[in-house]
Amino acid sequence: MTALSDILARQIALTGPLTVADYMEQCLFHPAHGYYTTREPFGATGDFVTAPEISQMFGELLGLWAAETWLRLGSPAPFVLAELGPGRGTMMADILRATARVAGFHEAARVVLVEASPRLRAKQAETLRAYPVEWVERIEALPPGPLVLLANEFIDALPIRQFVRTPDGIAERMVGLDAAGNLAFGLRPGARLDSRAEARLAVAPPGAVLEICPLGLSVAATLGARLALSGGAALLVDYGHAGGFGDTLQALYRHAFDDVLAHPGQADLTAHVDFAALARAAMGAGARAFGPLPQGALLQRLGLDDRAFRLKRAASEADREMVEAARLRLAGSDEGQMGTLFKALALVHPALKEIAGFAPG
Incomplete structure (x- = not known):
């Protein structure tokens, strides 16, 4: 856990899951705990x-x-x-x-x-x-x-947003909380994209991830x-x-690849x-x-x-x-x-x- 982990967990508990873009924005540019600001x-x-x-x-x-x-x-x-x-x-x-x-x-x-x-x-x-x-x-x-x-x-x-082709249509990948209150990925169904992006995902294999x-x-x-x-x-x-x-989102922490959710603000x-x-x-x-x-x-x-x-x-x-x-x-x-x-x-x-x-x- 990091200081930013606690801030994000409280924010999610109050207002709901974050898009991947919002999560990246906070991790990289938070005024007090962002990676590039500190x-x-x-x-x-x-x-x-x-x-x-x-x-x-x-x-x-x-x-x-x-x-x-x-x-x-x-x-x-x-x-x-x-x-x-x-x-x-x-x-x-x-x-x-x-x-x-x-x-x-x-x-x-x-x-x-x-x-x-x-x-x-x-x-x-x-x-x-x-x-x-x-x-x-x-x-x-x-x-x-x-x-x-x-x-x-x-x-x-x-920051990027991630959209996933599911059997029920297009869903957006979100950052929420698991049962223990830790940061975790999930999907929000019913995502809408522009016609070109939707057409691309419509013919993609199940599980395909489109990053925008x-x-x-x-x-x-x-x-x-x-x-x-x-x-x-x-x-x-x-x-x-x-x-x-493809899912290309990655974290680098102390010169090594890391779990994207493991060290918010430090990776x-x-x-x-x-x-x-x-x-x-x-x-x-x-x-x-x-x-x-x-x-x-x-x-x-x-x-x-x-x-x-x-x-x-x-x-x-x-x-x-x-x-x-x-x-x-x-x-x-x-x-x-x-x-x-x-x-x-x-x-x-x-x-x-x-x-x-x-x-x-």
Whole structure:
């Protein structure tokens, strides 16, 4: 039991079961006991290590993607260079270092981080102290103008709802209490979805789980409308799939997988991203979508092997081994590697027919 467990149990006893989305929201963002509001999740001392923390190569290559995209857009000045969920600011620091020699890029860029946490803003400010940086709390608050936006492992932490195909129709998975008063999963029958989702579940096998991320779809639609109106491109990198069924909700506690209900507020909760749904939402708002593409393929196309070779050439033997290990972890397809599990989706202005790293649309 955790402090948040008691709070949630009392809330459920008074008002009834929570949707999975409401449970995730409380676990991750509760003002006093939420995972992201009370602890440092990133790096070796946290519960997970993201790609920018594994190697500078990741942020550098995404920086080159941003610079080439800016050039394809006609080198607008000024433009907004933004990141969603920038963690400790590591990736943006690598992006800015890698693009320092791109003529006019830094002078034209207005760097804006979308971050609501005052604690993380302070860490980002320290990491990026050499650069002029602005912060906003929401995507809708980004300054106007052409936009080049990047996000790594942002959508996976947005709350999801889960719907189950049962013999009696569609039910929503809920978090309630068992006979002993402990948190437990259950089903609420009679759930209603949009016609497309209901049609998908209607032909799914019994027990199939459809996950929907309302905030993720809202982010994609907002980006799609912004890009269609003002020009630009967005690159979303996360672990996920191109549409399908399955219960992907998972908890990570002290660097190990955990029961989702075991440590509310003390464990990280995530779910695999449905990139096909994000692409539909963005295209419905007027943007063009490229991908999803496996992360390994994207990094290879952006020059990962060449960058690793250059780093190894100037490194000690021990550092060369570290660079090679990082290259494999970022782009490999074996268990524990990110190359195929993680995907990349590019959203762009509809007039942009090509984008770095992706096949022409």
